[in-house]
Amino acid sequence: MQASDRFNINSQLEHLQAKYVGTGHADLNHFEWALNIQRDSYASYIGHYPVLAYFAIAENESIGRERYNFMQKMLLPCGLPPERDED
Amino acid sequence: MYLYSLTLQRATGAVCAVIGSFSGRDSKKSAASGSSSSSSSTQEIAVARGTTLELLRPDPETGRLRTLLSVDVFGAIRSLAQFRLTGATKDYLVVGSDSGRLVILEYSPDRNRLDKVHQETFGKSGCRRIVPGQLLAVDPKGRALCIAALEKQKLVYVLNRDAAARLTISSPLEAHKSNTLTFSLTALDCGFDNPVFAAIELEYAESDRDPTGQAAEQAQKHLTFYELDLGLNHVSRKASEPIDNGANLLVTVPGGGDGPSGLLVCCDNFVLYRNQGHPEVRAVIPRRADLPAERGVLIVAAATHRQKSLFFFLLQTEYGDIFKVDLEHSNDTVTELRIKYFDTIPVTSAICVLRSGFLFAASEFGNHALYQFRDIGRDVDVESSSATLMETDEGFQPVFFQPRALKNLYRIDEIESLMPIMDMRVANLFDEETPQVFTACGRGPRSTLRILRPGLAISEMARSMLPAEPIAVWTVKKNINDMFDAYIVVSFANVTLVLSIGETIEEVSDSQFLDTTHSLAVSLLGEDSLMQVHPNGIRHIREDGRVNEWRTPGKKTITKVGSNRLQVVIALSGGELIYFEMDMTGQLMEVEKQDMSGDVACLAIAPVPEGRQRSRFLAVGSYDNTIRILSLDPDDCLQPLSVQSVSSAPESLMFLEVQASVGGEDGADHPANLFLNAGLQNGVLFRTNVDMVTGQLSDTRSRFLGLRPPKLFPCIVSHRQAMLCLSSRPWLGYIHQGHFLLTPLSCDTLESAASFSSDQCSEGVVAVAGDALRIFTIERLGETFNETAIPLRYTPRKFVILPKKKYLAVIESDKGALSAEEREAAKKECLEAAGVTENGNANNGDQMENGDGQEDGAEDRNTLPDEQYGYPKAESERWVSCIRILDPKSRDTTCLLELQDNEAAVSICTVNFHDKEHGTLLAVGTAKGLQFWPKRNLSAGFIHIYKFVDEGRSLELLHKTQVEEVPLALCQFQGRLLAGVGSVLRLYDLGKRKLLRKCENKLFPRTIVSIHTYRDRIYVGDMQESFHYCKYRRDENQLYIFADDSVPRWLTAANHIDFDTMAGADKFGNIYFARLPQDLSDEIEEDPTGGKIKWEQGKLNGAPNKVEEIVQFHVGDVVTCLQKASLIPGGGECLIYGTVMGSVGALLAFTSREDVDFFSHLEMHLRQEHPPLCGRDHMAYRSAYFPVKDVIDGDLCEQFPSLPADMQRKIADELDRTPGEILKKLEDIRNKII
Secondary structure, three states, X not given: OOHHHHHOHHHHHHHHHHHOOOOOOOOOXXXXXXXXXXXXXXXXXXXXXXXXXXXXXXXXXXXXXXXXXXXHHOOOOOOOOOOOOOO | OOEEEEEEEOOOOOOEEEEEOOOOOEOOOOOOXXXXXXXXXXXXXXXXXXXXXXXXXXXXXXXXXXXXXXXXXXXXXXXXXEEOOOOOOOOEEEEEEOOOEEEEEEEEOOOOEEEEXXXXXXXXXXXXXXXXXXXXXXXXXXXXXXXXXXXXXXXEEEEEEOOOXXXXXXXXXXXXXXXXXXXXXXXXXXXXXXXXEEEEEEEOXXXXXXXXXXXXXXXXXXXXXXXXXXXXXXXXXXXXXXXXXXXXXXXXXXXXXXXXXOEEEEEOOEEEEEEOOEEEEEEEOOEEOOXXXXXXXXXXXXXXXXXXXXXXXXXXXXXXXXXXXXXXXXXXXXXXXXXXXXXXXXOEEEEEEOOOOEEEEEEOOOOEEEEEEOOOOOOOXXXXXXXXXXXXXXXXXXXXXXXXXXXXXXXXXXXXXXXXXXXXEEEOOOOOOOOEEEEEEOOHHHOEEEEEEEOEOEEEEEEEEOOOOOOEEEEEOOOOOOOOOOEEEXXXXXXXXXXXXXXXXXXXXXXXXXXOOOOOEEEEEOOOEEEEEEOXXXXXXXXXXXXXXXXXXXXXXXXXXXXXXXXXXXXXXXXXXXXXXXXXXXXXXXXXXXXXXXXEXXXXXXXXOOOOOOOOEEEEEEOOOEEEEEEOOHHHOOOEEEEEEOOOOEEEEEEEEEOOEOOOXXXXXXXXXXXXXXXXXXXXXXXXXXXXXXXXXXXXXXXXXXXXXXXXXEEEEOOEEEEEEEOOOXXXXXXXXXXXXXXXXXXXXXXXXXXXXXXXXXXXXXXXXXXXXXXEEEOOOOOOXXXXXXXXXXXXXXXXXXXXXXXXXXXXXXXXXXXXXXXXXXXXXXXXXXXXXXXXXXXXXXXXXXXXXXXXXXXXHHOOOHHHHOOOEOOOOOEEEEEEEEEXXXXXXXXXXXXXXXXXXEEEEEEEOOOOXXXXXXXXXXXXXXXXXXXXXXXXXXXXXXXXXXXXXXXXXXXXXXXXXXXEXXXXXXXXXXXXXXXEEEEEXXXXXXXXXXXXXXXOOOOEEEEEEEOOEEEEEEOOEEEEEXXXXXXXXXXXXXXXXXXXXXXXXXXXXEOOEEEEEEOOOEEEEEEOOHHHHHHHHHOOOOOHHHHHHOEOXXXXXXXXXXXXXXXXXXXXXXXXXXXXXXXXXXXXXXXXXOOEEEEEEOXXXXXHHHHHXXXXXXXXXXXXXXXXXXXXXXXXXXXXXXXXXXXXXXXXXXXXXXXXXXXXXXXXXXXXXXXXXXXXXXXXXX
């Protein structure tokens, strides 16, 4: 790899994408985009305790259960991924 | 508009709590050096309450929790951990927050503050998915810590100490794994081997790619061990083993000689013991017998108790049951894991076991509690064990139990918590001097309506009637060394009554006090003699019973007296001052006389300074509106030192000495200070600093206390001199955590008061009011509000005030609970079941063992309070709900309607329809069969119309109208009812059998959650899309939106500010004001069509006009209610808000430009010089979602007094002021709010 390659836009983007989960790219499809949004949202709910409590009140669950449910939902937040086109 | 934001009541809920010896202090003797588990050091509890960090210490004698320190950190605290370096005696506190930084704090007890030892930046700020801060684990030997994010990132820091024994921290070692979620993190106890961290991990990369769903189904959680090689300075992923897919929490098992090491893995329904290379030991968590089968049992909080030869775990489930977990082990092999039912307490977010035998339970909602251990669960009880685990076709055989009354724990103290505040109203329903704050708090069976009053609570210990109305009261000791007071002396208009204090308080006549006249002063003089001043003289009663009487010359009478222990000054009618001093022989000698120009209004002598013969200062108040300081030194006796003119004639004077303190329990360094306080006739308390050398007066403050001239009395509060000011309500001036506070007391007007100390009550107050003598103590110092709680049945959703009768109408509803009748039936059934088991099976044995406890137990079972045990869970789609009419004065519920058929009340308002047939009616919106997942869904919505019967005490259903969506907002408008039904705004009129639709607008984007009206404007709040301003045109019978907001806002609360302005709060913790620009507003008002033509044209699918957001502020907590109100009589209105975490705050509009400049500069300097404790940048925090706009953070400004003196001076210089002036400004603006 040449020194100049390290600084071109693509490799920089790749670096960002590797380092920061959720950084988008031009070929991002709707599902991948939504996955990131959903996972970020759940992480934010868990991180902000008052928000977690707010959900817990609405659902009449304990805060611990609500946190666990959100963690579990981070596995497959948007349902199953779509079939890939074979190209 | 510029606003000053001030938190009135800090958050009262708890996010997490840890226990440690943060002060490093020994309760008895110095700890043996080198022993890390010295049992004599005191323990403190560090509690994170959202954005504040608090340090609590239980007092082992009284069993009460005392707050040592409470700091606002301007950031969200997400995790706490404590650690201790080997051989040290003091614990450090590690904080994981949203700052993208790791912060290690050390508590310094001398200065009562937390100091930042280390601050290590590792990522962006904010609560993000891959930025660590959520999970925290520290090696039990304090050698390393690991901080992790929910996904991917884990950082390990090595902790060590340098030559000077200071804590050092390494640069971070990465233990990242992409596409992996972390559920829980902990450190293994492996003695002095390399530190090992364990995490529950779940990888999702496969399931993201597999469209068949097979990968997601097979996704397997792993228990991963990370070893830190201290020699190589490297973290390696040592092992990763599959684990039960319900795993959610890890608990460290003691090791290194104390136990087998390893982990408890808490899963849905199970607890497992795991260790590297150890077979899994599994036991089921016992289930409540009434739990629906589809529900699991999850552990939400855990605590470990370790003693020399024993350890056990207390695990709390999501239903509140605590289980004791024991491990049977030989060497490092665990053979059996036993889970035994321990007790049931309300669900907590953290439990802490203290070495002194206490258990601190930080409740997730509602009051926190401190329990004492009565036993450690040694009795036989329902138990599940790994040895008896049975696997059947349907899975593992469950074990059932019934909750019972507390057996092992005993509650000894409670800390009030408002969390969550669901709704709030400020009103003066009790016709008191200040309005009350009514808050609907809590959840489920622990719901309460709490009435908050600004001020300190008093608890009355005795009240007795006197024969006439007294005018003054004193207490005296017989000897200066006595612990307790000997007499209470009460003066009436022409007699004096002496009561002696002993076992009881009774009248005595052998006290030598002159009882045929009224008294002006009674006090202890010298070491052991008493003095009574009456209009005709001074009576000096020596210890041996001799009485010396000094009589006034001629026909003059004594009008005023000032005295301390050795000096007495009297003022005679006509304005003559006579000064007496006590000589060596204990005689009271006249020293000097002085004629004042006119009558003397009041007198006071400063207390004798420690180690001195006399005090130097006499303060004389005159009717010419001046206060003079006279010298009492022999060489310039009664010569004036300084003069201060005041706004009105002084009524009462008092010197308050603040003793120099270096360190101490609750204070930083204070130089000695002398304050002169004066109660003026216009009701103002005037307070000024007296120079200890020259007697010059400086730094004056004044505060209006009430309609009557304040009378000042000394008293003792937490071993310090304090001051009672009795105006139309009593106030207490005292020092708390290094600050002087002047706070009202919650009791009626008092005439006169004195401190009181006796065997039963060491620090009380005796006071007279009317013809009653009252003895009370002052509680919960430092609190802004005191509260009275009225229990409710379900989670309160909203309430309204019925102004005519001053009643409250509350709607309460709970999801997934059984109705009252079903609960009743279930209880009966379970009682019968319990009766059966008692009649002969395994349980019988332990029942017999308990002996007479059996009967109590049986009885308790009958009346297990739901507040403690929670309601039994029902299927999640079931709702229970009720409507309640409450008389807050008598605390009676006059009417309670339980809704039937799975209906839940969601909105309420009072409405006067214009036909006036029924007068005021109550409209309640309900939803039937409401579900949130996967999408909001309901079988029907209704609007109930009730009429008041029985003088407003009761309700009668007039009719109910079905609607197609959830009616989340109701409001009266021009003699009709406006309802937000889903996304439709509809105007209803009252019909005979149902409501009649008059007009509607379907153009709202999501769901209408709030409606406010003013004149012909309607302000509608949308659940996701902020405010919409509407108009109703009566002639065309049309509702149309003329302006909306361009910012999406998930509204949680809204309030109307003025014709063009609305205040709102969103789900992410922001408060904002939206205003329609003046020119647009005028244009719409002048337009004959009211902007309708423009509306018809539309603009980008929205309204033609946009409101502007003129104020932005991040509170950092979900605001659930907003109200414009004034908390003090005659004060300006401010915006009061309440939050989910149970805090109450206020936003006050500035009235002058100078104040804005001053406070914004002060805020700027504090941001620079005093950055927040947990590493979050203050400006970034307040701008977390939207840049902060035109709000000055009073909480930050109020940290100014806690800065070191040189820093204060530096900032003050920059602002061209003195630190005193800044303090005065801060005090002034706070006094405008509360």
